[in-house]
Amino acid sequence: MSIYDSIGGAPAVQAALEDFYARVLADPTLVSYFDGVDMRRLKAHQRSFLTAALGGAEIYAGRDMAAAHGRLAVTDEAFDAVVGHLVDTLTGLGVPAETITEIGAELTPLRQEIVTSPAVSPSA
Template identity: 50%
Template sequence: MSIFERLGQEQGIRAAVDDFYERVVGDPQLAHYFEDVDLRRLRAHQTALLVQVTGGPAVYSGRDLAVAHERLGITPEDFDRVVGHLVATLTSFGVSADDIGSVGEALLAHRDEIVTAPAPA
């Protein structure tokens, strides 16, 4: 069984993505990244991306991760904070530690494309 199936397929992933964005948008340290962002569209892209990387049938057609994040000036600290919210979301959805680790590995593989600002001094 693929991670996609264990996460509840597209419906389960969509629910997790909704919960995740509630967490990050509600985080005062991260909220500014989402000002003037079409969250409905962003959630749809994120869902498609996660469906694809977890073994599902969707094909992600969004922008390249580096291009999508380059103007945001994301710090290493904020990246880690977002990952923490993702782990909390997946944990609250009953996702196994092994599957959370696999999703985390996939994210960490793209850290250099997403983090575009140095850590604060």
Template identity: 55%
Template structure:
């Protein structure tokens, strides 16, 4: 069973994204990157990305990761913090340690497309 199915599919992913962004926005080291951002749109993109990363449907149809993050001067430290917030959220939802390793690997593979500072 995929992590996507294991946590409850689309409804659980939607809940995870809501919790994840609350954690990110509560983090004083990260919140500035989200000032003025259309959060509803960003959450929709994150739901599509996370669904795929968890072994669910590939629903994403948007800009590439490098295009979406160009000019944001995202640091390795910020990238790592976002990954930790996501991992904690998924852990809290019951994603197993083994499945989290796979999710982290998927996200780590995007570091060079996201980090630019």
């Protein structure tokens, strides 16, 4: 059974995306990354990506991660914050910790494609 099927398929992915983006857009350290973004379109792309990445039947036909995120100057801190919101979302939806770890293993390699900006130094 795929991760996609084990978490509940399309309804679970949709619920996760709604909760995840509510968390991300409420995070003052992340919200600026989404200025001017058509969230309905982004969620559709993300649904397609996650469905494919988690073993669902859909084939992801969107841009690769480097092309999609290159102009955003994403830092390691921002990437980690997004991952934290995803973990919190999945935990809140009752996804078992072992499955969350499996999902993390699928998504972790994307860091090298998404993070393009050095860490932000704290002000002195």
